[in-house]
Amino acid sequence: MGLTITEKIFSAHCKKECRAGDVIMAPVDGAMIHDITGPLAINVMKDMGGGSVFDPKKVIMLFDHQIPADSISAAENHVMMRTFAREQGIHNYDIKEGVCHQVVPEKGRVKPGDIVVGSDSHTCAYGALGAFSTGIGSTDMAYVLKFGELYFRVPETIRINANGKFQDRVGPKDLILTLAGDIGADGATYRALEFCGNAFSDMDIPGRMTCANMAIEMGAKAGIVPPDEKTWEYLRGRTDCTPFSLASDEDAKFFETRDYDVSKINPKIAVPHNVDNVVDVTEVAGKPVDQVFIGSCTNGRYEDFARAAEVLGDNVFSEDVRVIMVPASKAEYMKVLKAGLIEKFVEAGALVEAPCCGPCMGGAFGLLAPGEVSLSTSNRNFRGRQGSAESFVYLSSPETAAASAITGVITDPREV
Ligand SMILES: CC(C)[C@H](C(=O)O)[C@@H](O)C(=O)O
Numbered sequence: 001m002g003l004t005i006t007e008k009i010f011s012a013h014c015k016k017e018c019r020a021g022d023v024i025m026a027p028v029d030g031a032m033i034h035d036i037t038g039p040l041a042i043n044v045m046k047d048m049g050g051g052s053v054f055d056p057k058k059v060i061m062l063f064d065h066q067i068p069a070d071s072i073s074a075a076e077n078h079v080m081m082r083t084f085a086r087e088q089g090i091h092n093y094d095i096k097e098g099v100c101h102q103v104v105p106e107k108g109r110v111k112p113g114d115i116v117v118g119s120d121s122h123t124c125a126y127g128a129l130g131a132f133s134t135g136i137g138s139t140d141m142a143y144v145l146k147f148g149e150l151y152f153r154v155p156e157t158i159r160i161n162a163n164g165k166f167q168d169r170v171g172p173k174d175l176i177l178t179l180a181g182d183i184g185a186d187g188a189t190y191r192a193l194e195f196c197g198n199a200f201s202d203m204d205i206p207g208r209m210t211c212a213n214m215a216i217e218m219g220a221k222a223g224i225v226p227p228d229e230k231t232w233e234y235l236r237g238r239t240d241c242t243p244f245s246l247a248s249d250e251d252a253k254f255f256e257t258r259d260y261d262v263s264k265i266n267p268k269i270a271v272p273h274n275v276d277n278v279v280d281v282t283e284v285a286g287k288p289v290d291q292v293f294i295g296s297c298t299n300g301r302y303e304d305f306a307r308a309a310e311v312l313g314d315n316v317f318s319e320d321v322r323v324i325m326v327p328a329s330k331a332e333y334m335k336v337l338k339a340g341l342i343e344k345f346v347e348a349g350a351l352v353e354a355p356c357c358g359p360c361m362g363g364a365f366g367l368l369a370p371g372e373v374s375l376s377t378s379n380r381n382f383r384g385r386q387g388s389a390e391s392f393v394y395l396s397s398p399e400t401a402a403a404s405a406i407t408g409v410i411t412d413p414r415e416v
């Protein structure tokens with residue numbers, strides 16, 4: 001019987017055949033730590049005897065959640081991590097580059113076939129580039145920092161066959177929200193999702209990142225798009241790896257296969273307070289919103305802002321809505337700027353902020369008061385996620401967010 005992509009990646013790293021269900025130790029090709037979970041990982045590594053990290057070139061450090069430091073304790077964490085980076089010879093992107101799950105692929109720190117771990121649950125995002133990447137806890141990260149390997153249970157794979165063409169103003173975020181609603185928040189626990197079909201082969205890399213990013217919202221360890229020419233094109237100039245083929249064998253054993261015709265997918269909304277509480281936008285259209293956030297590692301790339309700008313057209317945003325836009329990285333910010341979209345959005349009434357996680361998890365700014373409603377292009381809508389435990393977060397695509405920011409209520413982007 002053949003092997004899945006996931007089984008092939010682990011087999012290559014362990015230099016023996018690995019099958020779903022095997023518990024193995026595997027070396028990692030990258031380990032990402034950020035300002036929230038990095039300090040604990042470093043302190044536990046020191047408790048384990050400290051010493052040198054396994055390979056400073058494979059440790060990725062950056063600050064993105066509480067930046068610039070929004071408290072004395074955050075500033076102290078940053079200082080502690082900067083000191084560790086200097087002592088260990090680790091390159092620290094500091095507060096300058098943006099959100100971890102945009103910076104890691106953007107800087108060529110992951111490539112197809114890699115195993116990359118990060119002390120952040122959305123590390124599965126790099127599956128968009130054909131890697132097995134997954135979030136781990138800070139104490140596991142301490143072990144990885146010291147030894148460069150970690151134990152894994154090789155996950156079974158759920159294959160998603162998505163074919164067809166999206167309707168206008170419907171796209172990758174609506175597809176991944178559809179999957180979250182169908183599979184459920186724990187429906188893929190400890191499985192790997194594999195994204196196949198021409199909906200993915202036609203999809204650009206940012207769209208694939210949106211989908212892979214949210215694999216964890218179904219409990220999945222990974223969300224992998226088999227590498228193709230688009231993958232290698234994206235990596236050209238970012239890494240020195242030469243293209244190779246990596247795909248599941250046709251006779252590989254899948255835990256489950258699900259088929260989707262994306263032309264039938266309508267704009268979707270995840271309704272508070274669960275990501276798998278997904279409905280067609282028409283079911284909640286007309287609901288007033290107080291704040292619209294376009295950004296995060298899920299939908300903070302130039303392509304996401306271009307989608308929003310296309311819907312905005314010559315309109316302005318509603319006077320009753322606070323529109324907060326945060327590109328996911330410096331590089332993405334510059335693309336949005338050079339395309340004249342910062343000016344367009346500011347003229348329309350938006351507040352455009354420097355790259356960071358921002359309102360996504362109620363961090364440094366953009367917090368909601370009790371009773372307030374946010375429509376967000378991020379990936380989580382748990383109670384209290386963006387502020388008061390009495391506030392409400394709805395999740396959507398950039399297109400739906402832009403349409404709703406114009407009207408002041410949740411709006412089907414196909415109707416503006
Ligand atoms: C702060 C970090 C631990 C957390 C995560 O792991 O996902 C955050 O990035 C989030 O999105 O909730």
Ligand code: SF4
Pocket residue numbers: 065099100101120122296297298356357360361378379
């Ligand atoms: S943008 Fe949001 S989801 Fe992404 S890493 Fe930051 S807090 Fe987590």
